[in-house]
Amino acid sequence: MNLLIKSATIVDPNSLFNQQVADIFIKDGKIAEVAKNIQADAEVFDAKGKQVSPGFFDLNCNIGELGLETKEDLKTGTAAAAAGGFTGVALMPNTQPPVHSKAEVEYLFNRAKNNLVDVYPLGTLSQKREGKDLAEMYDMYQSGAKAFTDGNRPVQDSGLMERALLYTKGFEATVFSYPEDAAIAGKAKVNEGEMSTLLGMKGIPSLAEELMIARDLYLAEYTDSKIHFTTISTARSVNLIREAKKKGLKVTCDVAAHHLVLTDEALAGFDSQYKVKPPLRTRADVNALLKGLKDGVIDAIVSQHTPHEIEFKDVEFEVAEFGIIGLQTAFSLALLAGLDIALIVEKLAVNPRNILEVAVPTIAAGQKANLVVFDSNAEWNFNKENNLSKSGNSPYLGQNLKGRILLTCNNNKVYQSK
CATH class of the missing domain: 2.30.40.10 (Urease, subunit C, domain 1)
Incomplete structure (x- = not known):
């Protein structure tokens, strides 16, 4: 070519x-x-x-393969990624079976060979994403997994998270935390606030996210380990991570593109297309997220691409699944949020690769x-x-x-x- x-x-x-x-x-x-x-x-x-610019890199992408190919397979998922400007994606292990051993990691690497988009499977932190016992993380690391997470399932067991942080420190891998205290969030579907009251729906308080961030920051400090928080969504979450960075903790974080432009006011019509997790928050939260991006507290922007068949979304709001597809719209939403091009390139192309410790492409003679x-x-x-x-x-x-x-x-x- x-x-x-x-x-x-x-x-x-x-x-x-x-x-x-x-x-x-x-x-x-x-x-x-x-x-x-x-x-x-x-x-x-x-x-x-x-x-x-260098090709974009997504740190939070859900593709159905393995087992959920009716939602998305590698062929369609990477095609959408390329159309959105992404040349690399980190795949969440939210599959059936989950990516919890080297067999699944190696399968995905082999399936993604010779693709325009580089694919990086993330391994689970716990076996079967059940939050009970550690998964075979070192085996997966040797097979190419760069980081470990239970995806959209928060790790409720503090002891398990501590052991995961200590274990991955031995081979300098990163733990991704999806911060939510499930006991506080419960089965609620929207942000707790004026809009949830207006809609007559039980809400997920911002405390559910912030409490888990505080816990994991303490654990990361105690173990002197690297931790990355994915899809933070509240003003206090930004402040907690800001203070942790000032203390010198090895912490990074990202925000989903849709959380930069949408608030819970979008839910006024009970449109399930706006049902995401973490839920859409308030205008004050959005402003804090944008400030966090500009002052460097938030390191990356992600698509949080979460495909679903129509029968999982075109239903009543209460029973609809969480998530939207975002690979082809992430760049446009970052622009809609008012971010300048240089900052978008930093948050979409450069920092995500630094977090996952993969080579950052450069536009220079002799480079790929x-x-x-x-x-x-x-x-x-x-x-x-x-x-x-x-x-x-x-x-x-x-x-x-x-x-x-x-x-x-x-x-x-x-x-x-x-």
């Missing part, structure tokens, strides 16, 4: 050409040259007025071509025709969004939007 990207504005903090307009000549999957006015025998992609070209000003319509996921559970389906992905390149393969 020979490709010449012409006149693109490069947005890459690690590149000598950062914030400059240049041509990028890609030959056989590698960047052969970055310069002004390159002449080469190659397919030309006109990127004048457009931006190019792992990049995305986008137009941050162009509008596009997210619809059934261009939705590449198997599932359609998104409140943004049928809506016009700003920020269009034009081209995604990795592993000597190219995706171009139509």
Whole structure:
């Protein structure tokens, strides 16, 4: 594959050409040259007025394979990822069976070979995600698992979390914590506040998240271990992690793109497409999350891509499943939240790889071509025709969004939007 990207504005903090307009000549999957006015025998992609950055990387992606392929399989999931500008995804182990041994890790790596999108399976923290006994984490680590988590099941047993942190410290792996105290959250479906009262529904208090973050920060400090909190959603959660970082704890965190733009007011019509977990919070929480991104407390933005068949979402709000698909809309939502391009690239492309300790691609001669070209000003319509996921559970389906992905390149393969 020979490709010449012409006149693109490069947005890459690690590149000598950062914030400059240049041509990028890609030959056989590698960047052969970055310069002004390159002449080469190659397919030309006109990127004048457009931006190019390292490919995005998603730290929280749910794909049904293994066992739940009717929701999403690797083929459709990675196609949606490429269309959203992602060249790498970390897969949550929320599958049947869960990714709780090296057999599942190796299966997923083999299934994802020769794909445009790099796939990184995350292993479970506990056997079968039951929260009782530690999973075979070191075996999974040797097979390529970079981090460990029980996915969307919070670890309720403090002793188990302590042992997991101590054990993974031995081989410098990272534990991902989904912070929720299930005893406090109960079976509630929405954020506890004015809207839950108005809707007549029992709410999940922000305390359920914050209490678990406080616990896991204490455990991480006690064990001197690395911990990553995924999909934080409240103002106090941001403050707890801010204080922990000031103390020098090895803590990182991310936020789901939809939590940057939506509040619990979206639930006024009982539309189950807005039912997510953690639940949509208040405007004050959204403002705190945005501030946390800008001042560096929140390290990354994730899609929290969670596909479901129509029969799990097109039902009464109370019984509908949690989650929305987000791979193709994450970039647009970050723009909608008012974040600038350089910050978005940092939170979507650079920091996620640093957290998972995988190589960060650079737009420079001699480097592998792992990049995305986008137009941050162009509008596009997210619809059934261009939705590449198997599932359609998104409140943004049928809506016009700003920020269009034009081209995604990795592993000597190219995706171009139509």
